[in-house]
Amino acid sequence: MIEFDTRPNRDAEVALVGRSNVGKSTLMRELTGHSFDTGGKPGVTRSPNHYDWAPEDFVITDLPGFGFMSGVDEELREEIKTEIVHYLEEYADNVLVAILVVDGKSVIDIIDRHSGPDEIPYDVEMFHFLRDLDVPTVVAVNKMDKVDDEDERLDALCDRLGLYPPWKQWQDTIAPISAKRGQLEPLHEAVRNHLHEQERDDLFKFF
Numbered sequence: 001m002i003e004f005d006t007r008p009n010r011d012a013e014v015a016l017v018g019r020s021n022v023g024k025s026t027l028m029r030e031l032t033g034h035s036f037d038t039g040g041k042p043g044v045t046r047s048p049n050h051y052d053w054a055p056e057d058f059v060i061t062d063l064p065g066f067g068f069m070s071g072v073d074e075e076l077r078e079e080i081k082t083e084i085v086h087y088l089e090e091y092a093d094n095v096l097v098a099i100l101v102v103d104g105k106s107v108i109d110i111i112d113r114h115s116g117p118d119e120i121p122y123d124v125e126m127f128h129f130l131r132d133l134d135v136p137t138v139v140a141v142n143k144m145d146k147v148d149d150e151d152e153r154l155d156a157l158c159d160r161l162g163l164y165p166p167w168k169q170w171q172d173t174i175a176p177i178s179a180k181r182g183q184l185e186p187l188h189e190a191v192r193n194h195l196h197e198q199e200r201d202d203l204f205k206f207f
Contacts, residue, residue, distance in 0.1 A: 003047040010059040018101035020065030023142040027179040028062040092133040136194040145178040
């Protein structure tokens with residue numbers, strides 16, 4: 001059962017999106033200091049996880065993973081993706097920053113495998129969808145501790161997202177991290193820059 005109507009009544013939001021098994025839940029745990037029930041299998045999170053703070057008008061949301069999920073049929077996958085799109089459309093004005101989480105080790109292969117005349121890879125589609133909604137978007141390139149050729153990999157990702165390499169000129173958009181190791185500094189910096197532009201320095205303490 002997919003439940004998408006559990007959002008707390010908070011005005012400001014930071015939303016995590018990304019395909020299954022890229023480390024979104026680990027990142028959410030690092031950001032909030034709280035564990036969420038993620039289940040052992042990728043894609044088990046089928047409803048958004050929201051985490052809000054009592055005194056602040058602010059919520060961090062981890063949206064369910066999209067794309068391939070072991071043991072989940074295509075119809076349900078499409079339904080989840082549709083719900084994610086609707087959620088983001090509905091709350092676009094509230095989302096101060098969207099964090100699109102990708103797996104640094106496999107993202108280029110996945111994008112290339114799904115690029116064709118009739119197919120846009122989910123990650124690329126989601127990136128442009130968020131930008132079309134005017135939601136400031138940071139791509140958190142996770143699991144970078146497993147990547148040897150960081151600059152090359154990040155330049156290739158920029159290229160596929162339609163950003164002109166080198167990636168270092170996009171540090172508000174591309175943030176190489178390792179959530180499992182708690183190495184989130186580039187993400188914190190990028191998110192803070194977007195919050196600052198929207199005059200929400202009061203939320204820096206969460207990042």
